[in-house]
Amino acid sequence: MTAVSSGKLLGEPVDRIDGHLKVTGGAPYPSDFSYPDMAHAALVQSTVAAGTIRSLDTAGALVAPGVLTVITHENAPALAEGPMTNIGPSPRFPLADNRILHHGQHVAVVVAETPEQARDAARLVRVEYDEAAPVLGVGNPDAPVLTDPYGMESSRGDVEAALAASDVQYDETFHMAPETNNPLGLFATVARWEDGRVTVHDSSQWPAMARQSIATVFGLPESAVRVLVPYLGGGFGAGLRTWPHAILAVLAARMLERPVKLVLTRPQMFTSVGHRPESVQRLRIGATTDGRLLAVDHEATATRGAEEMNIEPITMGTPDAYAWPSAATHDRLAALNIPNPGAMRAPGHAEGGFALESALDEISYRIGMDPLELRLRNHAEVHPSTGLPWSSNALRDCYRVGAERFGWSARPAEPRSLRDGAWLVGQGMAGVTFSRWAAVCRAQVSVGRDGAALVRCAGTDIGTGTYTITAQLAAELLGLDVEQVRVELGDSDLPLAPQSGGSGLALALSGAVEDAARNLLRAFLDTVRDDDSSPLRGRSLDEVAVTGGRIHLANDPSAGEDYAAILDRHGLRELVADGEKDPSPPEGLSMAPAGAFAAQFAEVRVHEELGIVRVSRLASAVDAGRVLNEKTARSQVIGAMVLGIGMALLEETSFDAGGRIANATLGDYLIPAHADVPDLDVAFVGGPDAFNAVGVKGLGEVGVVGVPAAIANAVHHATGRRIRSLPITLDKLL
Amino acid sequence: MSALTYVRPDGVDEAIALVSADAGAAFLAGGTTQLDLLLKDGVIENSTLVDIGRLPLTGTSLLDGAVLRIGALTTMADLAEDPVVRERLPFVREALLAGASIQLRNMATIGGNLLQRTRCRYFRDRTVAACNKRRPGTGCAAVIGPARMHAILGADQNCIALHASDLCVPLVALDAEVRVQGPGGERTVPLTDFYVLPGRSPDVEHVLGHGEMITHVDVPLPPATSRSRYLKVRDRASYEFALASAAAALVVEDGTIAEARLALGGVGTVPWRAGEAEEMLRGVPATTAMFRAAARAALRDPYTLPGTAFKVELAQRTLVRVLEDLAEAAS
Secondary structure, three states, X not given: OOOHHHOOXXXXXXXXXXXXXXXXXXXXXXXXXXXXXXXXXXXXXXXXXXXXXXXXXXXXXXXXXXXXXXXXXXXXXXXXOOOEEOOEEOOOOOOOOOEEXXXXXXXXXXXXXXXXXXXHHHOOOEEEEEEOOOOOOOOOOOOOEEEOOOOOOOEEOOHHHHHHOOOEEXXXXXXXXXXXXXXXXXXXXXXXXXXOEEEEEEOOOOHHHHHHHHHHHOOOOXXXXXXXXXXXXXXXXXXXXXXXXXXXXXXXXXXXXXXXXXXXXXXXXXXXXXXXXXXXXXXXXXXXXXXXXXXXXXXXXXXEEOOOOOOOOOOOOOOOOOOOOEEEEEEEEEEEOOOOOOXXXXXXXXXXXXXXXXXXXXHHHHHOOOHHHHHHHOOOOOOOOOOOOEOOOOHHHHHHHHHHHHOHHXXXXXXXXXXXXXXXXXXXXXXXXXXXXXXXXXXXXXXXOOOOEEEEOOOOOOOOOHHHHHHHHHHHHHOOOHHHEEEEOXXXXXXXXXXXXXXXXXXXXXXXXXXXXXXXXXXXXXXXXXXXXXXXXXXXXXXEEEEOOXXXXXXXXXXXXXXXXXXXXXXXXXXXXEEEEOOOOOOOOOOEOOOOEEEEEEEEEEEOOOOOEEEEEEEEEEEOEOOOEHHHHHHHHHHHHHHHHHHHHHOOOOEOOOOOEOOOOOOOOOXXXXXXXXXXXXXXXXXXXXXXXXXXXXXXXXXXXXXXXXXXHHHHHHHOOOOOEEOOOHHHHO | OOOXXXXXXXXXXXXXXXXXXXXXXXXXXXXXXXXXXXXXXXXXXXXXXXXXXXXXXXXXXXXXOXXXXXXXXXXXXXXXXXHHHHHHOHHHHHHHHHOOOHHHHHHOEHHHHHOOOOOOOOOOOOOOOOEOOOOOOOOEOHHHOOOOOOOOEOOXXXXXXXXOOOOHXXXXXXXXXXXXXXXXXXXXXXXXXXXXXXXXXXXOOEOOOOOOEEEEEEEEOOXXXXXXXXXXXXXXXXXXXXXXXXXXXXEEEOOEEEEEEEEEEOXXXXXXXXXXXXXXXXXXXXXXXHHHHHHHHHOOXXXXXXXOOHHHHHHHHHHHXXXXXXXXXXX
16 A cells, blocks of 8 residues: 555645634534533632631522522532543542632532523632641642652662762752643533433543543443543643543533533633642753763652642653763652642653753853753763664754754854843753653544545544644545545544643554554455456555555556445445554564654843843754644644743743732733744754654644743853743843 | 623713712723623622713814823724824823733723723732722732732832833823813813822722713823833733833933933832932933932832832833933933
């Protein structure tokens, strides 16, 4: 059959196939779904961060116009615990008892005929608390701390001895403020029960997990739960759990025996769907004066909610980022009275990358070496932990191409050496080695008598372009035009898929689609195996190719026929095939499966008197393996770069002394505005990966990781000031 | 939810009569303040909204060639394009264009801008118990909060809520006057007297009585030889309130300052006229040393917290930067 690499469709900057629907309002997001007789829910949240509910008075709410019920810990039925997932246990159910573990914990849900009635009545619920002193702040000595909470600590070589023997002994501490994902689409759940089965429209990046969670919690077989999320208004990791508000909406619908819709408010988005945790990192590095990195010791502490779990693998990328002979990592997780954090784009990597790439910049100045040269000298030619060759690694090309496009070679090394009037100008860079992650995925592909194909998979398109790349890939594999491929996603009844997260869906899904397409072609050949009127009679898969909607002999394109002719002649409406790919590396694999790599370059302007920082240029060169669609891939990377600007300069979720988030609106929590974003330069380098399906490496997150350090390094180059605490607000530079 | 009556009268007298007759009524102008606080945050309660959007209070006129009269319902976007504002009041234009977003400036009115409520998240979150502005006598939660976007001048432990208007900063510097109409007739209030320092009653923010509305703002034009500038400093490049801002209009003759008008934003519980600094600059050479001394005077006796302490230095530097720019342009 057609080799994937020979096609013309893959990689083309095809417009999003769902673009027209989206811009014309035709794409239904979870909050767009409505049913006749649907009721509306509004949350009541705790106004203290720790303690117990002393009394809860719902009388005023219950008599308010339109109110149907108020659900609290006093009348909520006992529910089973949610399942363990591949990113940790399910969130704690907040109405299990009267305990308060964080400010903003849901304490009641009011259900009424209209959203306005529900919201109004929610303000009438009177809650009194016996308040306890909350435990807040990542360094709080009262916080219970887990050691090696993810089981991911690693060690090779004698790190302490190597550090002690090093000419250059680097030892610094970094702090990063908590951040909040803030997808534009407010998270919503619409639940409808019918005959013991429930259909749930939920803002999820992972329909299969949502189905499993709801089934487990409500004691149902998974077949009795259907989760639909064909479109999602952004996630950035917030949709990787089935959050308590979703469980409450499903519960309310069951209790009322009516469909229920619950849409979070923007302030509730800050307390209900996770955030990037606050973190502190200590990084010790030993180096020689000629720029050889000998050892690294990376310790990181992140926060979690009390009685909750979150995986924030900050140190994970460090051992394999450079060719250091000795490396050790230490992970800590401090439990606080805060809403549980969750994944936020490049969880762990983004924090670790900031510390690591800032540290390399500092070391380059201590030994008087160009920061890029220091990275080249310590480039990991093979995978450092295993000594195996990488399945692909174009990081050197990232450095080279990025530096050329940015004009790095013209940069004077001395800090404060560039100036434009009152503005100090600085340039900095960072490298990125991103981890590979993928899980088992299934897909179904069919072709009907119109010669068009349908691809079906439970995975979601969270705005990244999954619909489009899936159509391109299927078109390529079946010899069709993109317009001849329809794609159905975001439905848990469809073939199982992992989350749209961890930069893993494109990799997993492309493997499944490739397998399904191959099986489908095999099914067509099986159909004509004994068909005297078919030029493909008795042929096997490796003897044929597909082009122009036809299967034909690879060595004689004139000998073949189209899909419709085969189906017609055999009285078939369609042929359907399933595909599955387990992308896990097998035992004894002779290469190390690689994730994406990148080099990122920033230029900033810092107002010498006023401390204002503006990013004037930002460039990324990315090795993401095979790029399936140059346009959506670029959009992924520039979106990630904007997130990196926010992380570096603006974003901070401010907890006050009472554990309340003091800036839980988009007016107060600053994300980059257009004026903060310069022209963003993105170049893709490298080629198909040797191990991953279709040669793909995920690129959903890599574009964030180096940006904060590149900007902080540029601020240092501009001002001579090293800022190890994000965000770099102007007061830090006064 | 509570029933809300909405009316949209055509005349000023009718609008005033509607609000005056109903203790639960409020005027609705551009909408940002009133609708956010009422519907989204639930921190104010009105039973009637009197939409004044149709009243004939838009546009500008020039009185005796010396005073620009601005209708209270003129939008920020329109005022920024006004030819007199462009030519004679460049720092008013700069302040307008530095405020809000394009979408908001197309809707927001000048009267509404003057009467915008503070963005203090302790005031705007009804679940916070301590807020003297919302519930007098309950204390101030913001003073133990992150308090980055809060005031350091005219502030004390009872209230640090910031008056966030950009436009008001040059307007107080210019001695603008507010024309007010109410059930008792018309009156004129200097903008510097229009706002009330929080003191012991942070809930009282201005001198308007119930049923009184701003109909016009009169802005005396500075001398033709005056140069002016508004500089707004913030972390985000656009669509953020000022951490500090400065408005200055200078008349410099032969290197000597003949007249100075100065005001600060982002630091005061009210738009902050820097009167003492103006006095210090009048008649002295336009030098950086003088500017710095004046800036120190302008920031005298601040009430700072860990989160706002940086604003003392930032506001001084902002004012000095504006003055130096103006002096440079004059030389």
